[in-house]
Amino acid sequence: MALPQNAIKIITLEGVVENNATHKLIPAVLHRMTTPLNLVPSCYDPRPDPSWAKTLLESVPERPPSHLPPPGTSQLHGHLAGFLGDGRSGIVFELDNVQLDGSTPDPCSVPRLVVKIARSNRLAALAREAWFYDEMECLQGSSIARCYGWFEMELSPHETVPAWEAHPAEDTTEEDYALDDDKMFGTVHPDQLARSARRDVISVLLLEQLGPRMPLGPLPESAKTDITSLYEDISHLGIAVVQDIRPQNILQAPQYQPCLPSLPSPFTHRVHSWRKIDFELAMKTNLTPWQLSTDYKPELERMFEDAELDGAEDP
Template identity: 65%
Template sequence: MTAPLDLVYSHFQPPPGPFYEELLLDSVPERLPSRLPPPGTAHLEGHLGKFIGDGNSGIVFELDTLQLDGAPPAQGTVPRLVVKIARSNRLAALARESWFYDEMECLQGSSIARCYGWFEMELSSGQVVPAWREHPAEDPRDRDHALDHDGKTIHPDQLKRTARRDILSVLVLEMLGDRMPLGRLPSDDKVDIMSLHEDISHLSLAFSDNARRQNILRAPQEEPYLPSEVSPFTHRTHAWRVIDFEFGVKTNYTAVQLSLSYKGRVRRMFEDAEEEGAEDEVPAAFPEDRRTGELLQCA
């Protein structure tokens, strides 16, 4: 599948005067040209492996026993991969996420995970997706909240998706490492994670809820994996990656303005992680204090 170029609403704010060069661009930037080769005829086969996690929009599994056929010999090595399966009521969210991976193609393998495609199939009558049954949504009737981020302009393709419950939609992604831990991070890691969001700023992309510890993962570390690319903007080889991109918009804000906005959110993310880590380190109450604690809770 390929998401339409106009799938995601672009937020344009007219410059209020001549002295806003560092705040607003004259227009929303066009997408950078793709550097991928033309589509080929390779066939990847694999099986769902270990369950990795789930959220509001998707369910993630590692892919096992991978076999790639029909690819040139130089491209025959398959890195460790995961598959993100959209929940039955979150088809629009996964389509949006696919759009953002296309939009940020130049950052794949440096600041964000490599994306190997968005795939869909229509389910036959009575066909069951085990992942939906084994990892159910809190409320499968919920509206797809990805549409709340499209302003007044919602793409017709997305409106159709909200009414469907018979489509299996997946993203195939590079497998990343561990999530950002609780506690105080070394300063080098903080600088690196801050730089990830600076990279995204250069593409004029704004994500309202992306600066969360759960969305920061280490670069791939378990073989087989592909080496990290150098960022085209900050020229860093990052040790971390950002994930989860369905809640965002493209803007005409400058990289300077967006980077400042991200810095505040990322700093708060570091502070929250340190506070939660400190709470986990508080020793348990002594046995003779348990009764006092129960009384305080009742009060």
């Protein structure tokens, strides 16, 4: 039986935090966080007249009801392993030597896992992404990765996270772009304002490990159709990610064996071979699925064309 995504209460990570005085790595004990329902404001456009019915809904779609059991109290222990990649707001590592409640978990119950560690100045962005994983619970394991929680720990003055220095961001500005749209469309949640000012917290998402990213070069039409369908699924929830469509955010479904099975989409019933990741810049809107899919189409076509050109230039 697959482990519910809310079963883990505490994670202990080895190899993540360093004592500045001794320069030794020390265990980091992080506790599950809960995202407030109002953490992310809705990007709401009023519908001026009935002729806009194809474009705008009267309100944003409600979050689908959760089908998870009551939150669990399990504890997970793991070691930071291979570096997988990084971006504006986070750094991703594999976990190995994973134990759940003191024993090695059944791989048919717990998939291979990764942690996405927020950069020290991007805590609000990771909290925002955690909110969208909660919002899209019904798509986890289908169109997006399974997310096993958002966890945080306050660092003491003599503790640091070596990954922050080992994998610095290309953009070192203190401005948190993930909150720009929130400022534009509503009041930024006070938790987010507080989080954006802090530099003494390690914050992580615990996620199912996926396969390789979308390759450069020509893609078969079946793959393009499947990737496009990921965005169709997200559109049904009123979620817009049009400003962040790029190959780095499209990964193959898990390739290792054994792995948890891919689930059919609750909207298209398609079993996808790909997953969409990275939701720090997503927006919750009252745009209809038709309008969102229309907005996605030219951006996806451009992504496929650019990937093919880049593959030809750098085979």
